[in-house]
Structures are given as structure tokens and as C-alpha cells.
Amino acid sequence: xxxVDEYRDESAVRRVLDDIRLSIKGSWTIMxxxxxxxxxxxxxxxxxxxxxxxxxxxxxxxxxxxxxLELIDKAIALAARPDVIFTSYGDMLxxxxxxxxxxxxxxxxxxxxxxxxxxxxxxxxxxxxxxxVVFFAIGFETTAPANAxxxxxxxxxxxxxxxxxxxxxxxxxxxxxxxxSPASRVRGFLAAGHVCTVMGYWEYEPLAEQFGVPIxxxxxxxxxxxxxxxxxxxxxxxxxxxxxxxxxxSVRREGNRAAQDxxxxxxxxxxxxxxxxxxxxxxxxxxxxxxxxxxxxxxFPEVQAIAVQENPVCxxxxxxxxxxxxxxxxxFGKECxxxxxxxxxxxxxxxxxxxxxxxxxLG
Amino acid sequence: MCLGIPGKIVEKFEIEGxxxxxxxxxxxxxxTCLDFVPEAKVGDYxxxxxxxxxxxxxxxxxxxTLDLFRQMDELAQEVExxxxxxxx
Numbered sequence: 001x002x003x004v005d006e007y008r009d010e011s012a013v014r015r016v017l018d019d020i021r022l023s024i025k026g027s028w029t030i031m032x033x034x035x036x037x038x039x040x041x042x043x044x045x046x047x048x049x050x051x052x053x054x055x056x057x058x059x060x061x062x063x064x065x066x067x068x069l070e071l072i073d074k075a076i077a078l079a080a081r082p083d084v085i086f087t088s089y090g091d092m093l094x095x096x097x098x099x100x101x102x103x104x105x106x107x108x109x110x111x112x113x114x115x116x117x118x119x120x121x122x123x124x125x126x127x128x129x130x131x132x133v134v135f136f137a138i139g140f141e142t143t144a145p146a147n148a149x150x151x152x153x154x155x156x157x158x159x160x161x162x163x164x165x166x167x168x169x170x171x172x173x174x175x176x177x178x179x180x181s182p183a184s185r186v187r188g189f190l191a192a193g194h195v196c197t198v199m200g201y202w203e204y205e206p207l208a209e210q211f212g213v214p215i216x217x218x219x220x221x222x223x224x225x226x227x228x229x230x231x232x233x234x235x236x237x238x239x240x241x242x243x244x245x246x247x248x249x250s251v252r253r254e255g256n257r258a259a260q261d262x263x264x265x266x267x268x269x270x271x272x273x274x275x276x277x278x279x280x281x282x283x284x285x286x287x288x289x290x291x292x293x294x295x296x297x298x299x300f301p302e303v304q305a306i307a308v309q310e311n312p313v314c315x316x317x318x319x320x321x322x323x324x325x326x327x328x329x330x331x332f333g334k335e336c337x338x339x340x341x342x343x344x345x346x347x348x349x350x351x352x353x354x355x356x357x358x359x360x361x362l363g
Numbered sequence: 364m365c366l367g368i369p370g371k372i373v374e375k376f377e378i379e380g381x382x383x384x385x386x387x388x389x390x391x392x393x394x395t396c397l398d399f400v401p402e403a404k405v406g407d408y409x410x411x412x413x414x415x416x417x418x419x420x421x422x423x424x425x426x427x428t429l430d431l432f433r434q435m436d437e438l439a440q441e442v443e444x445x446x447x448x449x450x451x
Contacts, residue, residue, distance in 0.1 A: 001389040003369035003408055003420055012432050015439055036365050063364045089413065091364060117414025119381075119396060142365040145399060146415040149381075156380060194365040197410060197417045220367075223432065249425035250367075250410055256418055259399040350364060 003249070007221030016226040017049050024233045027053040029185045031178070031322050032228075033171055034192035035062030035350030036220055042355040044222045046229075054233065057185070057322030058355075060174050061192055063139045064091045064348035065320065066274040067167045069310055072097040074303040075165055076105055078134050078296060085111040085128060087121040088136035095347045098308040118150035125154060125162040134296045137164040142194040144168055144285060145259035148266035151291050163296040166286055169272055171195050172203050173283035178321055179211045186322050188232040190218040190225075193247040198263075200255025204243045212241045219247035266291055275344045276310075276317035314343030319352050326353040333357060367410040369420060370395070372403055386411055 032038055038058045041047050047056045060066055076097045079086035086102070093102040093114065106112040111131070115121050118135055125133035137147040147164070154162035171192060178184055191204055196217045204215045214235035218228025228246045235242060245251055263285070272284025287295050297304050313331050318324040326332055326345065336342040338354050345351035349358070370386035375397065377383060382397040386409065393414070397403050400416045409416035 001369065002371075003425065006429060012436065015432070015436050018439065019435060034365055061365070089364070116393075117396070119414060138364075140365055142367070142412055142417070145417075146396075146413045149396065149398065149415070153379070153381065192365060194367045194410065194412060194417065197367070227428075227432075248428060249421050250418055252418075256399055258401065259417065262399075348364070 004221060007219070007223040009223060013046070013222045013226050016223065016230050017046075020054070020226075020230050020233060021051055024051065024054065024237055026237060028187050028233060028236050029055045029057060029322075030188040030190065030229065030232050031057045031059045031186045032190040032218070033059040033061040033175070034190075034195070035065065035348065035352075037190060037192065037218065037225060038062070038352050039350050039355050040220055040222065041225055042359045044225075045359075046222060046225055050229070054229075056229070057325075058319065058352035059178070059322060060274060060277060060320040061140065061171065061195075062345070062348050062350040063143070063167075063169060064095060065316070065344040065351045066169060066276065067092070067095070067138050068273050068275045069098060070306050070308045071165070071167050072101075073306045073308055074297065075136055076100060076102060077303050077306060078165065078300060079105045079110045079112050080108075081300070083131060085113060085124055085131045085133045086136070087113045087115045087124060087133060089138070090114040091348055092136055092138065096341060118147050119153060122150050122153045122157070122159065122162060125159045126157060129161060132161045132163055132299065135162070135164050136167070138167045140168075140192070140195050141170055141199045141263070142192075142197070144263045144267065145198060145256075148262045151266045151287070151294055152262065154294065155291065163294050163299045164287070165296040166267075167272075168267065168285035169274060170269070170283055170285065172207060173280050174274070175204075175207055177277070177280045177283070179207075179213065181321060183323055184321070186213070188214045188236055189216070190228045190232060191215050191243075193217060193219040193224070193250060196247070196251045196255065198256050198259045200253050201243050201245060201251065202253055208241050208243050214241045215243045217243070217245045217247050217251050219250065274320070276314075276320045278317070311342045316343035316345040316353065319345050326356040327360075329353070365412065367412040367417060369408050370411045371408050372397070372405050372416075375403075375405060384416070386416070
């Protein structure tokens with residue numbers, strides 16, 4: 001497959017890693033933001049092929065991981081209603097709420113449907129005028145334009161039976177939160193290639209300047225990941241802190257304007273709680289007032305009161321901030337496994353704990 | 364979650380006011396919304412995420428990046444040769 005195979009060339013990856021070994025002298029800690037990158041770094045063993053002085057810590061860029069437990073419980077409460085068809089991307093269905101997951105609701109006869117595209121949820125609403133179709137609108141900036149388009153499409157079709165449960169988060173405020181923590185060890189970042197495909201990378205330039213950290217826009221294939229790491233380390237060795245685009249075939253500085261426009265039309269920034277981390281100011285999107293009638297929490301106000309407590313043993317908040325590694329948790333691979341996850345990062349295949357469990361046989 | 368897969372546009376059409384297309388992922392064809400890439404043509408490669416094309420992949424940039432790796436490879440081979448005295 002063009003644009004994939006050539007970036008999985010093992011000898012090219014080894015060459016980039018060799019260059020890192022030859023040219024990097026210092027000890028550095030860098031963070032990849034995106035859970036998809038975490039998954040591939042661990043899957044292809046790239047983190048283990050780096051010199052031991054280079055540490056990769058895994059960031060909070062896994063929307064399934066950072067969606068608050070109470071929102072999962074709200075989704076479950078909505079899905080259990082006989083007058084609702086609940087629609088979601090597949091990854092959310094097995095995320096445990098405080099008592100059960102969406103699969104359990106489905107098994108009991110609840111109408112829970114996996115959709116590939118949010119437009120599929122709009123189509124379901126059109127075909128089922130006697131039910132309210134609720135779509136679980138989660139994700140980072142990559143997913144926000146698609147979810148926004150579903151809202152616009154439902155409005156244009158005049159559908160009154162479509163609503164969204166919104167849990168959108170954005171990357172730059174999370175980087176600010178991580179770097180503002182006095183405990184942070186992160187000296188450089190790999191920025192998420194597909195978030196930047198939508199948003200561009202101009203937003204990261206003031207962050208690199210303010211915190212003195214290099215930020216390298218990085219793709220997802222092994223060669224992209226190795227090169228992103230190399231570019232970040234070269235800057236650290238040279239005492240530089242610039243934003244560099246190492247995923248130029250996909251990312252332009254200004255991003256995709258049409259996609260940004262629809263995000264701005266439908267959503268506005270708001271404070272948002274991240275599972276395992278807590279509230280990060282202005283780190284999410286909510287529906288603008290103009291589309292407020294499609295807010296599922298407004299449509300079914302009984303779910304607004306749902307509040308829950310996280311499991312106190314779980315250290316996923318520290319893992320998501322790069323302060324701990326998964327296997328440093330006493331529950332890792334014991335009480336906490338992908339089949340019985342205690343917390344956010346064991347839930348999704350893109351969570352750092354799940355990736356370590358699957359590929360490192362540490363369990 | 365932010366998984367995006369490159370695919371090639373093989374057909375363009377319109378449904379309910381949305382620009383849509385059929386996109387080929389190495390043999391698997393899926394329907395995709397092209398509203399965010401209005402300039403896209405049949406034959407262009409895009410990154411597809413949850414049924415939406417997010418960009419048009421830049422072939423020129425892709426070639427330049429791959430050239431860079433090739434040069435790195437050649438340079439490394441020259442260094443290796445220089446390090447083996449028998450071949451001098």
C-alpha cells in the first residue's frame with residue numbers, strides 16, 4: 001500500500017536509530033502525545049531499540065482513556081432507555097463504567113450500535129423517526145470535524161431526533177498542563193500527526209517558545225516515529241526548541257481550514273475534566289448555543305446528576321502525565337488487566353498500560 | 364483513535380449536499396466524505412479518519428522525505444566502508 005509500506009522498511013528504521021546512537025550523547029526524556037503512536041512504538045519495539053539514555057514517556061492522547069468515568073455512566077444510562085438508539089465508535093463499548101459497560105447494556109437488549117462514521121448515526125436517526133439517536137461524540141481535534149459535520153448534517157436534514165453526548169478534548173492545553181507540573185521530566189514532544197493534519201502546528205510554536213521544548217510533528221509508521229524521535233533529540237542536543245514538521249506529506253502549518261471552520265461553527269472551547277488527570281482549563285469543546293438542542297445531557301436531564309468515584313488503587317493519572325510507567329503500578333497485570341481494567345490506560349488498546357500488557361509480556 | 368489510513372479516491376459523487384467519494388484502501392473500498400478536501404480529484408491519496416478525508420497527501424513532500432532517508436543510508440554505507448581497512 002502506497003504511503004504505508006515504504007515507511008515500514010526495517011533497514012531504513014534501523015539506519016535512523018543508528019544515527020541516533022551515533023549523534024546523541026545526552027540523557028533525554030521525550031513524550032509522544034498520541035495513544036496511536038504509543039501503541040505503534042511499543043508494538044514495533046522502537047522504544048526498546050533506543051539507547052538507554054533516551055526515555056519515551058507516554059502522553060494522554062487517547063480519547064477513550066481520558067473520557068471521564070461519569071460520562072461512561074451517562075452513556076450507559078442513555079443507552080438503557082427504550083426510546084434511545086445509542087451510537088458510538090467501537091472502542092467505547094467495552095470501557096467499564098462504574099458498574100457495567102455498553103456491551104452489557106446491548107446484551108440486555110439495549111439498542112447500542114457501533115458506527116464507522118458519525119454520518120452513519122445521522123442516517124440511523126433519519127431511518128428511525130420514533131427513537132432518539134444519541135451519538136457519543138468523543139475524540140481529539142482529529143475527530144472533531146467529523147463529529148461536527150454530523151451535527152450540521154442533522155440540522156440541515158431537519159432531524160429533531162438526533163443528539164450528541166460530547167466529550168471532546170484538545171491537545172495544546174494538555175501540553176501546557178503537563179509542562180506546568182513541577183514534577184514533569186518531559187524535555188521534548190512528538191506532536192500527534194493527525195491532530196496537526198487538522199489543526200496545523202502554528203498553535204505549538206508559542207508553547208515551544210514559552211517552555212523551551214522542541215516539538216516535532218510526527219507520523220505513525222515506524223520510520224515516521226524513528227525520524228520524529230531523531231529530530232527531537234537533535235534539537236535537544238543542539239539546545240534548540242523549535243516546532244519541526246517531520247510528517248510533511250500529511251501536515252501543513254495552517255492545517256485544514258475547512259475542517260477547522262466546521263469545528264468552530266459547531267463547538268466552542270470549554271473547561272473539561274480528563275479521566276485520571278482532572279480538570280484542565282479550556283481543554284475541551286462543547287456545543288455552541290445554536291446547536292444546544294442537540295445536547296443529549298440537555299435532552300435527558302436526569303443523566304446530569306450522575307457522579308462517580310475512580311478506583312483509588314489506579315495510577316493512570318500519573319501514567320498519562322508521564323510521571324510513572326505502567327509496570328510501576330502494583331495492580332498492573334494482577335488486579336488490573338485488559339479484561340478487568342481498573343483504570344483508563346488499561347481500557348483502550350491505545351492506552352499505555354494495555355500496550356505494555358499486550359506487547360511486553362509484563363503481566 | 365486518531366487512526367488515519369491512506370486511501371486513494373476512485374470515484375466522486377454527492378449525497379444530500381455532502382461531497383462524497385469511494386476510497387480504495389489497498390483493495391477494500393469505503394464510502395468517504397470529501398467535504399474537507401473540496402479540491403480533491405479522483406486518483407488523489409488522502410488520510411481517512413472515521414469516514415472523512417482530512418487532507419490530500421503531498422507526493423512531492425513524501426518523495427523528499429524518502430530521499431532524505433536514502434541519503435542517510437548512503438552516507439552510513441560510506442562511513443561503514445571507510446571503517447573497514449581491507450577495502451581501502
